[in-house]
Amino acid sequence: MSALLKNLEGNLAVQALPKIARLTGVERVKKDETYHDDRPRFLLYCPHCGARGKKIYWFVTEEGQTGGAMSGCIKLFPVGEYFNAYQKAVDNMIRFEQNGWNPSRFDLDTTNGIDLYFDGKLSKERLDSGLRDIYNERQAYLEKMGYKRRR
Numbered sequence: 573m574s575a576l577l578k579n580l581e582g583n584l585a586v587q588a589l590p591k592i593a594r595l596t597g598v599e600r601v602k603k604d605e606t607y608h609d610d611r612p613r614f615l616l617y618c619p620h621c622g623a624r625g626k627k628i629y630w631f632v633t634e635e636g637q638t639g640g641a642m643s644g645c646i647k648l649f650p651v652g653e654y655f656n657a658y659q660k661a662v663d664n665m666i667r668f669e670q671n672g673w674n675p676s677r678f679d680l681d682t683t684n685g686i687d688l689y690f691d692g693k694l695s696k697e698r699l700d701s702g703l704r705d706i707y708n709e710r711q712a713y714l715e716k717m718g719y720k721r722r723r
């Protein structure tokens with residue numbers, strides 16, 4: 573197959589992926605399970621490509637279908653408006669848990685707010701203003717703690 577055809581095929585495959593509306597959860601192998609002698613090193617299989625991974629994101633597409641993909645693969649999917657904010661908050665919570673810290677209220681408020689919106693219990697206007705508040709409060713907090721502003 574020519575490189576051009578291969579390229580076209582690759583692009584078509586990407587375009588054919590359904591758009592993710594909402595993240596619904598993350599399934600992962602915990603650190604201590606990952607390196608256990610009598611277990612396979614990675615216990616999870618990516619529903620998208622079948623490769624083994626440590627972390628699977630579960631989601632619902634705009635057509636209402638459930639799916640899953642590991643970190644590398646989920647980047648290939650087109651995503652809806654609040655996907656990135658939700659994923660970032662979830663990843664923060666996992667990182668905090670791995671460090672033995674309590675989850676940050678900014679991340680909890682972000683995921684709770686987005687969940688309420690998708691469940692029809694919060695308007696888009698309220699969610700957007702809430703996310704702006706969370707962003708501003710987080711920036712103020714980070715500045716107070718001596719971190720540089722994040723862009």
Ligand SMILES: [Zn+2]
Nearest residue numbers: 618620621645
């Ligand atoms: Zn995959």
